[in-house]
Amino acid sequence: MNRTSSFRRRLLLPAFLLALGAAPVVLLSGCETEIEKNTDKHTAEQKAKDDEAIRTYLTANNITNFTRTETGLYIVPVTEGASEQLAVGKTAQVKYIGGYLNKTKFESSVDNGSPCGCITVVIGTNQVLIGGRPAVEGWNQSIPKMKVGDRKILLIPSYLGYGTCTTCGVPPDTPLVFDVEVLSQR
Numbered sequence: 001m002n003r004t005s006s007f008r009r010r011l012l013l014p015a016f017l018l019a020l021g022a023a024p025v026v027l028l029s030g031c032e033t034e035i036e037k038n039t040d041k042h043t044a045e046q047k048a049k050d051d052e053a054i055r056t057y058l059t060a061n062n063i064t065n066f067t068r069t070e071t072g073l074y075i076v077p078v079t080e081g082a083s084e085q086l087a088v089g090k091t092a093q094v095k096y097i098g099g100y101l102n103k104t105k106f107e108s109s110v111d112n113g114s115p116c117g118c119i120t121v122v123i124g125t126n127q128v129l130i131g132g133r134p135a136v137e138g139w140n141q142s143i144p145k146m147k148v149g150d151r152k153i154l155l156i157p158s159y160l161g162y163g164t165c166t167t168c169g170v171p172p173d174t175p176l177v178f179d180v181e182v183l184s185q186r
Contacts, residue, residue, distance in 0.1 A: 047072065050157035050175045057101045057155065057177070066155075073138050074155035079181070081149025086123045086185055093118045093183040094143070101155075101175055118183055136161050136176075143180065151181040 054074055058066060066076045086092055095118040098107040110117035121128050121135070121143065128135040128143045135143070138156030146152065156176040158164075164172045 046173055047157065047159060050159065050173075053101055053175050054155045054157065057175075063153075069141065071137075071141060071160060072157045073141050073160055075142060076153035076155070077150075078153060078179075079149065079151040081147035081182065083148035084185070085147045086144055086182065088123055088125050088144070090123050090185050091120050092123060092143075092148070092185045094121050095119075095181045095183055097179045099177045101177060103177075106170060116183065123185075138176070138178070139180075143182075146180075146182050148182050148185050151179070154178040154180055 051072060058064075058074070063076055066074050068074050093116060094109065095116070096109050097105055099105045109119045112119065119130060121130050123144050126140055126144065128139045134140065136156065138154055138160040141160065142152065142154055154177070156178065158173045158175055161174065161176045162168045162170045162172075166172055170176070
């Protein structure tokens with residue numbers, strides 16, 4: 001058994017979310033509480049390392065059409081949706097692939113067994129909930145600003161991802177790459 005799969009757990013969703021088309025979501029155990037504790041512990045040195053690693057990734061992959069937010073999140077638009085922006089209190093069907101900068105996948109909604117290969121998320125003002133739990137901060141800062149039909153690559157520095165968490169299955173201080181597409185909103 002590899003390290004990542006030994007730390008996964010399947011969450012059961014309430015019936016009303018299942019009726020909305022939600023699929024069971026695999027979350028990395030231990031992360032939800034440790035993320036909040038560890039976000040502020042990152043030093044300027046670690047933040048600089050993350051930024052350098054992400055910039056190296058962008059250069060190596062000839063990606064020039066990105067924006068960097070004030071917090072250090074990099075967003076690369078792939079497809080722009082022609083529909084409405086996600087609304088607070090609504091649910092959205094989201095397809096994603098999560099990986100590392102070395103292009104190794106660690107998680108994917110396609111692998112969760114749902115017919116659409118997606119997960120259902122609840123959109124908050126500045127927060128995204130997956131199975132009733134907050135998503136990583138990089139998702140909180142980007143998903144609520146997306147529109148139905150948007151597909152974006154999120155390059156998330158470790159302090160906006162799983163931080164220094166050692167029980168998450170993701171190595172501590174690891175920048176992440178998420179390919180995220182919003183399929184629908186209800």
